[in-house]
Amino acid sequence: MPETTTITCINCPVGCPLQLLHEGDELIEVEGFDCKRGKKYGRQEFVDPRRTFSTTIWIEGARWARVPVKLTAPVPKDRIMEAARAVHTLRVRAPVQMGDVLLRDLIGEEGVDVVITRSMDRLQAEP
Ligand code: SF4
Structure with a gap:
């Protein structure tokens, strides 16, 4: 049974809530994004979260x-x-x-x- 983790997309001020559907460490789907940057961010955040400054x-x-x-x-x-x-x-x-x-x-x-x-x-x- 997949679990859902909700995060906020930080790529623009809209701040879409992204639902990451996963089974353990395996990401199944990203939902809740309004543009493709959000989908990419959700996947990256689950697999290898990174930050810059x-x-x-x-x-x-x-x-x-x-x-x-x-x-x-x-x-x-x-x-x-x-x-x-x-x-x-x-x-x-x-x-x-x-x-x-x-x-x-x-x-x-x-x-x-x-x-x-x-x-x-x-x-x-x-x-
Ligand atoms: S998914 Fe797109 S529209 Fe939504 S917060 Fe991220 S960048 Fe902005």
Whole structure:
């Protein structure tokens, strides 16, 4: 007899309630989605739930003290804190360009890179 687990799709503000029909670890069907992104999300969430995040890290020699960064792909949900701690150990020196890759394969996850999302020039010394 299949069980039903209900989750909320987080791909857009509508927040469709998704019903995941499964027998133990085997997913049978996803229901309740209003678009195909919801179906894909429900399947992914059941099989291998992942999350991503954006944050800021310290930068030296720039006008501001911190520069924004993001991940290029999500990491396993149960490793999100480990990933955040690893990102927050990073330090950079200006100048940096948007898209610069600071670290590849974060926490050993292939294809999950940490990239700069805002260019920052080096602060010129006062004459
Ligand atoms: S299923 Fe589609 S419409 Fe519904 S919350 Fe997810 S992305 Fe939005």
